[in-house]
Amino acid sequence: MPEELVTQFKDNYVETEAGKIAIVTMDNGEDYRKPNTFGLGGIASLNACLDRIAETQDVKAMILTGKPFIFAVGADLNQVPEIKTKEEAISVARAGHAAFKRIMDLPYPTVAAINGAVMGGGLEIALACDYRTISTGVTAVAFPECFIGLIPGWGGTTLLPKLIGPEKALQIIITNALNNNRMISGREAYEMGIADRLYEPVEFLDDTIKFTVGVLNGTEKVERPQPDFSNVDALCDAAQAAVEAKVHGMAPAPYRAIEIIRKAGEISVDEGFALEDEALGDLIISDQCRASVYSFDLVQRRAKRPVGVPEGAPLAVNKVGVLGAGLMGSQLATLFLRRMTVPIVIKDIKQEFVDKGLNYIQTEMTKQAEKGRIEKTRLPWMLSLVKGTLDYQDLADCDFIIEAVLEDMSLKKKVFAELEEYVSETAILATNTSSLSITQMASDLKRPQRVVGFHFFNPVAVLPLLEIIRGEKTDDQTLVTAFDVARKIGKRAVLVKDAPAFVVNRLLIRMMVVQWDLVDEGNTFKEVDEALAKLGAPMPPFVLLALVGPAIGMHACETLVEAFPDRYHISENLRKLVEMGKGSVYGPDGNVDEEYAKVLKVADPPKKSTPQEMIDRTCEAVTDEIARMLEEGVVAGPEEIDLCMILGAGYPFWNGGITKALDYLGYSEKVLGRKFHPEK
Ligand code: NAI
Numbered sequence: 007m008p009e010e011l012v013t014q015f016k017d018n019y020v021e022t023e024a025g026k027i028a029i030v031t032m033d034n035g036e037d038y039r040k041p042n043t044f045g046l047g048g049i050a051s052l053n054a055c056l057d058r059i060a061e062t063q064d065v066k067a068m069i070l071t072g073k074p075f076i077f078a079v080g081a082d083l084n085q086v087p088e089i090k091t092k093e094e095a096i097s098v099a100r101a102g103h104a105a106f107k108r109i110m111d112l113p114y115p116t117v118a119a120i121n122g123a124v125m126g127g128g129l130e131i132a133l134a135c136d137y138r139t140i141s142t143g144v145t146a147v148a149f150p151e152c153f154i155g156l157i158p159g160w161g162g163t164t165l166l167p168k169l170i171g172p173e174k175a176l177q178i179i180i181t182n183a184l185n186n187n188r189m190i191s192g193r194e195a196y197e198m199g200i201a202d203r204l205y206e207p208v209e210f211l212d213d214t215i216k217f218t219v220g221v222l223n224g225t226e227k228v229e230r231p232q233p234d235f236s237n238v239d240a241l242c243d244a245a246q247a248a249v250e251a252k253v254h255g256m257a258p259a260p261y262r263a264i265e266i267i268r269k270a271g272e273i274s275v276d277e278g279f280a281l282e283d284e285a286l287g288d289l290i291i292s293d294q295c296r297a298s299v300y301s302f303d304l305v306q307r308r309a310k311r312p313v314g315v316p317e318g319a320p321l322a323v324n325k326v327g328v329l330g331a332g333l334m335g336s337q338l339a340t341l342f343l344r345r346m347t348v349p350i351v352i353k354d355i356k357q358e359f360v361d362k363g364l365n366y367i368q369t370e371m372t373k374q375a376e377k378g379r380i381e382k383t384r385l386p387w388m389l390s391l392v393k394g395t396l397d398y399q400d401l402a403d404c405d406f407i408i409e410a411v412l413e414d415m416s417l418k419k420k421v422f423a424e425l426e427e428y429v430s431e432t433a434i435l436a437t438n439t440s441s442l443s444i445t446q447m448a449s450d451l452k453r454p455q456r457v458v459g460f461h462f463f464n465p466v467a468v469l470p471l472l473e474i475i476r477g478e479k480t481d482d483q484t485l486v487t488a489f490d491v492a493r494k495i496g497k498r499a500v501l502v503k504d505a506p507a508f509v510v511n512r513l514l515i516r517m518m519v520v521q522w523d524l525v526d527e528g529n530t531f532k533e534v535d536e537a538l539a540k541l542g543a544p545m546p547p548f549v550l551l552a553l554v555g556p557a558i559g560m561h562a563c564e565t566l567v568e569a570f571p572d573r574y575h576i577s578e579n580l581r582k583l584v585e586m587g588k589g590s591v592y593g594p595d596g597n598v599d600e601e602y603a604k605v606l607k608v609a610d611p612p613k614k615s616t617p618q619e620m621i622d623r624t625c626e627a628v629t630d631e632i633a634r635m636l637e638e639g640v641v642a643g644p645e646e647i648d649l650c651m652i653l654g655a656g657y658p659f660w661n662g663g664i665t666k667a668l669d670y671l672g673y674s675e676k677v678l679g680r681k682f683h684p685e686k
Pocket of ligand 1 (some may be wrong): 260329330331332333334335353354355356359409410411412413414417421439441442461462463464554558
């Protein structure tokens, strides 16, 4: 276990016209990149600090604040896997409660001066104070616990609804957390009533001291509306229904949080804390929490240092080319422009296609400026960096060119061969192919070492994953540059071997094959979708198929059928769907498309499967495929498979991507006779 980086609580005292004020600063001695967290060492430091303050004469008030940019971001998650029993988990919960309760019981006013990021236990210690001031510079206020298999169990689930009422508390604790841990700003927190005063960052601590003096001498009056619990059951029922639709009973944490919020209006603080202890006791040792902590670590740490990338300096990329101005090409050009702000040339084969792409870029960039993500004054200049063309000559001085033309090997080979005649010897040729071989694509080129796979996921702005594929001849410098570009455009890149359909598509399609089998055997699309929603993907399989497009799905499957005919095949029903040009198996009313229903051929008599059987077959197939991929060395380890499923397919943290869930649900033992993550 990594040792706890202990957050120290340091007390200083200022004399004011209203008397002595203790100013406590939380600081773990590192800069903002390692935010303050609380483990048992931090709690001990808090207790020692409170002891010192108790021994100090004439303290009239206490102010608690953080280090630059950070107030505190909550419990030290590294310690979670070390907690093995419910009793240990409860004692950790109690230790936090007891220390925070000491703050609540102080006989004089206490003020949390929230100067920076505040999450989880950080927000709970602030709620333990009598008052809160917050800086307009704060951008991250959240209770992420339910997102990672826990509840805000050091007081948050009890105190937040008591402070701002159940509706807003549900918003922060449940809705925001399950919405990929959405955070709110200091201003929003103030407007919701979490903080009593909002101050500018420049004079923030001085303003907070003035406020505290005002509280002491009676010139500052804080008025808070009485929280309204009259509607609490209806609100909690609605929140529970939303949770059900999202996690399908597979992650216990949000349900436990709702249970406590439902009661928060009528129970005492101590009763609430006891319920939190009990809930944390169960949750900390749950499979979902452990898997979430693993996922959190993957995304926070492993994704930032991709495994297998060679050493070396990247080449400079001062101009980018994009081939194909279609669905992907336009999104890629927009991303490169936004993130790298270099000249971009986008090429297609007809002026109308080029214009459509340019239009898209302009519309998207304008939207970004309206949302304040790009400075409005810079927008015209940024747009002037983009040029549309029909002529390769305009790409001659590009350092990095990505192709996003149709998914067709001969077309891609032809396009690269033509391009190679114009560009410099060091120019990198990246391909956004979703399934084709990079080695083959580069095979007839003069400089195959310059070709690399750069596989994005649609929608490009939403999904953070980039699969970077090394072809047989791709050289180190190309790879290093590709990873550098990935970092500059804000994507999380995973190094993947040149294997059919790479990682995410290979796995999703292996599952899709089973799902079409289930339909062919006589289960309805709805039955399959409902059963498999439980696996935790952001949407059920046949809804996903509509998003991807049946033709694209089938096309990617063809590559896999060719490579692995023993495991992949294309259902005749899928083929028909594509031939009919349908975008989905479902019609606009949510039932199976009427025309399609007439041609759908299923087994007679139908062979129905139970939901559990459907899940079993899907999970067993995907377990088998992952084991094969690891054996082939497609990625460095199961961690990379999980990163890909979390970042590229939106799989939830509590599944640990996918391999952790396959372990704790028993599929890896059943299929392989071993776990993907053997217990140490
Ligand atoms: P699309 O059909 O929307 O766009 C392709 C564009 O390429 C069209 O505008 C076409 O006119 C243009 N084009 C054709 N020949 C060309 C040439 N010689 N020079 C320049 N442009 C040419 O296709 P989409 O969906 O954007 O896919 C592009 C690539 O991205 C494919 O390889 C696909 O597999 C891959 N991809 C697609 C994803 C998706 O969800 N649609 C996700 C990830 C990758």
